[in-house]
Amino acid sequence: MAIIETLGLDKETVVRISLFHEHVARHLIEIPQIDDGRPQVQWHLRVATSYLKAARTAFLYDFERAERLVIRAVNHFLEAEIPFGLFLASAYTKHRSPSELLFRSDAGMWLGKIVNHMRELEQIGKEETRKMEGRDPSTPSPIPFPLQYQVQRLYLGLAMAGYREVCTEYAQDLRILLAHLLPYGALPIGPQSLPLDVYLAWLRILLVNHTGSAEVQSYTDTIMIEEGPAEAEEVIRRLEPMALAYARNVTTARSNSYLWKSLRAPVDLIDLDYCGITNFVMRMGFEPGVIQKLAMQRDWPMEARSVLDLATDWVPRRDQEPGNTLDFS
Amino acid sequence: MYVQWCVKGISGGVDGINDSDAQDMLWRGGIQCSWWRRVGKITPLGIRQKLTQANLSLHVNNYAVIRHDTPFISLAAGCMERDSGLQTNHLHGALETALDFATDGGLHNGYIFYCWTIVGLHRAAGVEGVSERVGELNVYRSYSAYQTEGEVTAKVYIPCNQIERFEKWSGDGKGLVSFVSGCSNPGFDPPEQLSNIRSHF
Numbered sequence: 117m118a119i120i121e122t123l124g125l126d127k128e129t130v131v132r133i134s135l136f137h138e139h140v141a142r143h144l145i146e147i148p149q150i151d152d153g154r155p156q157v158q159w160h161l162r163v164a165t166s167y168l169k170a171a172r173t174a175f176l177y178d179f180e181r182a183e184r185l186v187i188r189a190v191n192h193f194l195e196a197e198i199p200f201g202l203f204l205a206s207a208y209t210k211h212r213s214p215s216e217l218l219f220r221s222d223a224g225m226w227l228g229k230i231v232n233h234m235r236e237l238e239q240i241g242k243e244e245t246r247k248m249e250g251r252d253p254s255t256p257s258p259i260p261f262p263l264q265y266q267v268q269r270l271y272l273g274l275a276m277a278g279y280r281e282v283c284t285e286y287a288q289d290l291r292i293l294l295a296h297l298l299p300y301g302a303l304p305i306g307p308q309s310l311p312l313d314v315y316l317a318w319l320r321i322l323l324v325n326h327t328g329s330a331e332v333q334s335y336t337d338t339i340m341i342e343e344g345p346a347e348a349e350e351v352i353r354r355l356e357p358m359a360l361a362y363a364r365n366v367t368t369a370r371s372n373s374y375l376w377k378s379l380r381a382p383v384d385l386i387d388l389d390y391c392g393i394t395n396f397v398m399r400m401g402f403e404p405g406v407i408q409k410l411a412m413q414r415d416w417p418m419e420a421r422s423v424l425d426l427a428t429d430w431v432p433r434r435d436q437e438p439g440n441t442l443d444f445s
Numbered sequence: 446m447y448v449q450w451c452v453k454g455i456s457g458g459v460d461g462i463n464d465s466d467a468q469d470m471l472w473r474g475g476i477q478c479s480w481w482r483r484v485g486k487i488t489p490l491g492i493r494q495k496l497t498q499a500n501l502s503l504h505v506n507n508y509a510v511i512r513h514d515t516p517f518i519s520l521a522a523g524c525m526e527r528d529s530g531l532q533t534n535h536l537h538g539a540l541e542t543a544l545d546f547a548t549d550g551g552l553h554n555g556y557i558f559y560c561w562t563i564v565g566l567h568r569a570a571g572v573e574g575v576s577e578r579v580g581e582l583n584v585y586r587s588y589s590a591y592q593t594e595g596e597v598t599a600k601v602y603i604p605c606n607q608i609e610r611f612e613k614w615s616g617d618g619k620g621l622v623s624f625v626s627g628c629s630n631p632g633f634d635p636p637e638q639l640s641n642i643r644s645h646f
Contacts, residue, residue, distance in 0.1 A: 129550070135620025136551040140541050143622070161536035168535070374509035380545065 119422040120176045123385065124370065126377070127177060133379045134173035138185060141166035157196045164192035164201070168388070173379065175386040175426070183208055186388070198262045199226060199272035206275035207392030215281040223276050224286060226260075230269055231289045233259045234296055266300045269293060270315055277322035278396040287327045294319050307384040308361035317354050318393050321346045325400050351397050352410040358390040359411070359420035366419045386423060394427035404428035446575060448636040449564045451520035451597050452539040454547030457554030457613070467556045467611050471630045476558060476603040480516045492516065492601055498570040501598065505579050518599040519546075520562065520576070548616035554625075555616065560608040561636045562599050573600050606634040 120127055141163050149159040171185035186208045193201025202223055211217050262268050273293045277283045283290065294316065301313030323329075325346055346354070362384075369381035379385070398404065407428050411421050453476060455462055462470070470476055480495060481487050495516035503511040504519070523539035540557065547555025565575035576599040610629040614622050 132552065132618075132620040133550040136545065136548070136616075136622060137541075139551065139621050140544060143624075144538070144541075158536055162538045162541070165535045165537060166541055372507065372509075374507075379550070 119426055122418050122422045123176070123366065124376075125176070125379070125385075129377070129379060130173050130176050134170045134177075134181075134185075137166050137170035137173070141170065141188070155195070157198075160192040160196035161198075164189040164196075167192070172384055172386045172388065175391075179430070183210055194222075196262070197222070197260050199223075199268045199275065202226075202275040203271035203392060204388065206278045207388075207395045215279045218276060218279060218282045219285075223272065223282070226263055226272055227276060227286055227289050227293065229259050230263055230272070231292050233263075234292070266297060266303060266312065267305050270297055270305070270312060270319065273297070273319050274315065274322070274393070274396070277319055277326065278399065280326045283322060283326040287323065287329070290319070290323055294323065306358075306389045307387050308358065308365055308390075310357055310361055314354075314357045315389075315393075318396070321350070321354065322396060322400075346400075348402055348406050348410060351402060352407060352414065355390070355394065355397070355411075355424070356414070356416070358387065358393070359416055359424060362387045362390055362423060363417040363420040367417070386426075390423060391427040391430075394424060395430060398428055398430070402428075446563050446565055448561050448639055449522055449576070449578070449597055450559070450561050450636075451522045451599075452543040453518070453520050453558040453560060453603070454543030454545070455556045455558065456547055456549065457556055458549060458552065461553070462556060464613065467558075467613065468628060471558070471605060471608055471611050471628060472632065473605060475605040475608065476518060476560070476599075478516050478518050478601050479512060480514050481601065483513050487601075492573060493571070496571045496573060496600060498568070501570045501577065501579070504598065505596065516601050518601075518603060520560070520597045520599055521546075522578070522597045544614060544622055548614055548622050551616040551620035551622045552618055553616045555614050555622075557612045557614060558608050559610050559612075560603055562597060562603065562607065563639075564597060576600065605630065606632050607636075609633045609635075 120130060144159070144163045144166060149156045167185050167189035171182045171189065174182035174185055186204055190201045190205040190208075193204065202218075202221060205221075206214060206218060209217060263272075273290055276286055277290055297312065297316055297319075301311055301316060303312040304310065305312045305315060365383045366385075369383040370376045372381060375381040397407070404425075408421070408425055411424050416424070455467075455476075457463065457467075500511065500515065501517060504515045504517040508515075508519075521539040521542040523542070524537045543557050544555065547557055549555075562576040563574065564578050565572065568577065569575055570577065576597050579596050579598050608630055610627055610633075612627045613625040615625050616622050
């Protein structure tokens with residue numbers, strides 16, 4: 117059954133609403149809000165949000181269009197220096213070599229800044245101790261403020277860990293980032309407001325599977341994670357919180373048929389985090405059929421399985437298509 | 446209390462308003478709640494009975510049930526999702542939300558009114574003089590599901606002197622919306638005159 121039917125939506129309305137949001141984004145682009153000679157971050161976010169709304173509805177009926185819209189949103193997120201854009205780019209780009217794109221992007225520099233910042237903070241902590249002994253502490257060098265948010269740091273980590281070449285190149289810094297994020301596990305994140313810990317598990321899985329090492333490093337400790345590379349069973353178990361939260365939120369939203377039918381329900385029709393992470397999973401070499409079968413065996417609701425099918429079939433299908441020149445740099 | 450600039454989208458479809466209605470609202474009539482428009486005449490006692498927390502809850506969470514009988518008026522003020530764009534990244538502009546509701550996602554024409562209203566800092570569903578920021582998580586936690594609409598809920602009536610202008614937008618039936626024309630209000634009173642800054646003599 118097509119996902120549009122599973123969700124009980126009318127295709128004509130879905131197409132119209134997707135076009136509407138795209139037109140709104142284009143309208144906003146015509147009236148940029150400038151501050152100090154540069155477009156405001158808030159303006160970039162408004163445009164990006166409209167493109168993402170258009171993309172989420174487009175995923176229900178036209179993949180090509182949806183991917184194009186995501187990449188347009190990505191350009192605005194990246195202009196605003198928001199790493200979430202890099203996560204979307206990494207998950208949804210159709211470029212023949214996403215790793216190459218990531219190497220060319222600001223990702224490495226951003227990660228370096230975060231790790232350096234953390235290092236400096238730790239150093240200051242030590243200097244605070246020295247201050248008590250009569251010495252002045254230094255102050256950390258400034259860091260772009262989007263990079264100060266734990267959630268943005270996580271999206272950056274996922275974007276980079278999603279591809280083996282990038283993950284291997286930056287493994288050391290990614291391990292430090294993972295260790296740094298561990299204490300923030302309860303922070304709500306993403307369209308379903310799940311604990312950050314659910315996402316962090318994916319950062320760990322990607323790191324372990326791509327680099328073969330189950331080592332997580334902070335400055336003071338090296339933590340060995342007992343689990344080895346994730347198998348299909350663990351993949352589905354780790355995806356389950358996202359899948360079930362999505363299904364529950366969609367089911368709840370459908371109870372208000374006025375908002376649901378007019379596509380104004382306060383829930384993402386397609387959870388781009390859930391789909392994006394599933395994309396990364398498929399790139400680790402899992403068979404779509406195996407993952408889909410396991411979801412069925414675990415009695416996932418139809419809504420969750422429809423989106424999983426959409427996302428798992430995506431990477432193999434896209435890899436068969438000719439590469440295009442869509443770029444996010 | 447504070448003054449909030451808002452945007453109100455009103456349908457220009459079959460059951461909606463036309464250019465003449467929009468101009469009349471801007472220059473004379475203001476924006477009335479749908480309950481007032483339906484019954485034609487309302488009373489102070491009626492207003493007291495209608496302005497309840499239960500009706501506000503229905504208005505926000507189950508509009509289909511109360512749409513012809515609501516004393517509330519939904520306005521869009523924009524919303525940084527979960528109050529921090531950089532945590533979850535989405536910024537829902539007031540214009541985008543109002544346009545969606547006014548044109549039904551580009552299905553038909555719509556009118557966008559730019560107005561201001563006074564908003565209370567706490568829940569006060571029964572107080573006619575202030576609007577409710579139902580999308581404010583710190584005030585209306587139970588309504589957080591609809592926070593992304595960035596709703597401010599006005600009560601009963603928005604006087605025309607609080608409406609600066611309206612814009613007419615066309616919808617082509619397939620999602621394309623275009624700005625058609627605008628009309629300003631010569632009788633508009635800017636909210637700055639409510640400023641709490643007083644100069645010395």
